Amino acid sequence: MNPIEGTIDSQSKSETAAGVKAGVAAGDEAALHPMFHNPRKLRLFKERFFYGSILLATLCALGFLFYLLFSIGAQGWEHLDMDFINNFPSRKPAQAGFKSAIWGTVWLGGMTLIFSVFFGVGAALYLQELSPKNRFTSSIQVSISTLAGVPSIIYGMLGLGIFVRFMGMGRSVLAGSLTLSLLIIPVIIIASREALKAVPDSMRMASFALGATRWQTVRDHVLPAAVPGIATGVILAMARAMGEAAPLIMLGALTYVAFVPSGPLDPFTAMPIQIFNWTSRPQEAFHDLASTGIIVLLGFLMLCNSVAIFIRLRWGRKL
Amino acid sequence: MMSQKFTSPILQATNLNLYYGTKKVVKNLNMKIGKKTVTAMIGPSGCGKSTILRSFNRMNDFIDTFSHEGEILFEGSDIYKSKIDVTEFRRRIGMVFQKPNPFSSSIAKNITWGPKINGYKGDLNELVETSLRKAALWDEVKDKLNDSGLALSGGQQQRLCIARAIAMDPEVILMDEPCSALDPASTLAIEDLIHDLKQQYTIVIVTHNMQQAARVSEYTAFMYNGDLVEYGPTTKLFSTPDEKLTRDYIVGRFG
């Protein structure tokens, strides 16, 4: 991108450098005229320095990412065995395991998926395809864009006030998954609307011209065509929800749970909460456990992400 | 301006003004379209011909800024005022679009979907065959009815779209520049098809191609800048047009 030519006498180069290509071909357009004070070496140095610094910024970020993954991997690798996955948490680091956290996250994930897809995709269909333009829908728009920026801990306070206390669900899987659903519904709505927007209008017109109603059109043509995009958005939002600890801690889920939930009204723990719990203890041994937990959590999230990438590559470009 | 006299027109526009926002795109249109005729609408782009076509089956409803004055009668009743369900009435007026737009499902499903949602009680397999035969596509696709409609060539896709419209047993078929995205061979196939279809259906076709209008239609309407300049039998309009504007357009002085 910046082919730098040694020290050719720049005076001998003619005015052709003023062409459109000059910037790309670079290197030789300095000091065209005695009236232009154009210290070529300084400019070249600046060019290299600039390129060097942005490259450095990028490599730093990448380096940080790999160091983070590597250091956690190195620290937690040792504990990663079946005992860790099959044991419940314990005060003795040597026996402590991740079982209740893993199953708690699975429970939360399943129920959050159901609630958030139902409400998120439903709302996106309504807003993008079926709604009239009026004050009602524009107030929904406003609230969605407001909600998308609300910190997750505030959702936790909402869940605490509404689900745990007002509705009396207690610190249950149900309350946790409803709270996480509220957190990601705006994200799912926005992603699903983008996917619906990408469905060509000609498909809707073809359907309407056959005498289909709006709902028939959406159900049989628009929604199926948008499913890959929606699924990608849903999975990415789910990955975010499964990594959240703050809203669950607000609900009071940071307790010792040594069992697998057997129903939606049981108390629960979850992977990020258990990791937080281990991290906040002073003993080094628990930190090792935390890093093992992080390996499992990140493995789980990366699995989600690869499914999303797979869906996008496999079905994404059909239309 | 002259207008064609049909004793029992299937479509009739009376004092029709069409607007996008405040812009009047069709001005005071009076036009009758006869049963089982092929009517071509020609004119330079932006003259309002597509807008008229799209108001015949109320596809303009989907454009927020669209509004209308005057009336359009379909078999005597005003489609914008009477209480017929708009979706039910669109079933009776088929439409073929500029770009082929088959659904992303199988060839057979492309055809059966419309009848199904409209409560068709007949034999669907038979309907697929008759519709594809009428659209002159049967021989090419009879062995791959379960293949995706999107796997066909452009010309085949457009005939599939015509078959899809025919399957609804419509009275009118509106065609919005149906050949503009096709190669010459496919265009020819579609034009032949229009010849066959006029035995049974009323066809209104918008085209920017004057030769095509001359080849396929019995009546031609020339639109310019929102006005219906001239409307009459195709042979007359192309040989001895009444209006100077029409003559200038036909000989290619503008547009």
Added chain:
Amino acid sequence: MTSQLWAKISPWQRWRERMVIRGLAFTAMVSIFTTVGIIFILGEESFQFFSQVSLKEFLFNTRWAPLFEPRSFGIWPLINGTLIIAIGAIIFALPVGLGIAIYTSEYATGWWQKVLKPVLEILAGIPSVVYGFFALTQVTPFLQKIFPNIEVFNALSASIVIAIMILPTIASICDDSLRAIPKTVRDGAYALGTRKSEVTLHIVVPAALSGILASFILAFSRAIGETMAVTLAAGATPQLTANPLVGVQAMTAYIAQVSMGDVAHGTVEYQSIFAVGLVLFLMTLAMNLLSQFIVKRYARKYE
């Protein structure tokens, strides 16, 4: 003409369709309920709080000590904690994020460019509790080598990991707004005989300034709302300080701390987290509205 084979749309069918659409409209209303719910919950408990603690004390007292005697409810130490961490994070993240965006949009090419963006997005996908862990076990020990008198819990460590966390937000929004600058603008500059870095810095970046500003505000708002990393790394000592090497308590960390303890419902300590939550909500809301305003106001310049 209509043959017997075609059914009329039955009233039942019409009714069913209307019900489906109403049902979907209801799902869309969940967003309104959520917004109203948040405002109601925060407002209601805050109201209780302010009936016991004066607004004057909340806004003008400079000590935050809600859990032990003598109690004192001055919000400033918490805001100070939040801001020192968030400002620190932005100081790191903005130049680096913008640098990355310039690199990915203007310099990187081919497969490298295609791979780079999603790989950097991974940084945004890592849960914040992981960043908290990393801050405590890696960043702080590293900082202790540079600043021997740094405290175990300190704002700087939290700032650094939050900077990493918000990098992708800044980089991806800046990247989009840099790409939105049409090629003709660049060509115009190149035709004057300028180098790539000069075109980028003097022409392209200023033209994309609104997007860069919006990304900055959005990232700042995310930094303010971040909970787990600040709870784990920055500590729980609310104080007014500009020193990033000592422990502070952010608003979110205070809320988390109280909810982890056994504070009874209905007490002033319990209500205090909602008052703090309200301040947090209003701050992030203001910033999000501002960034949306900037994007809307300046987005259409080049169309």
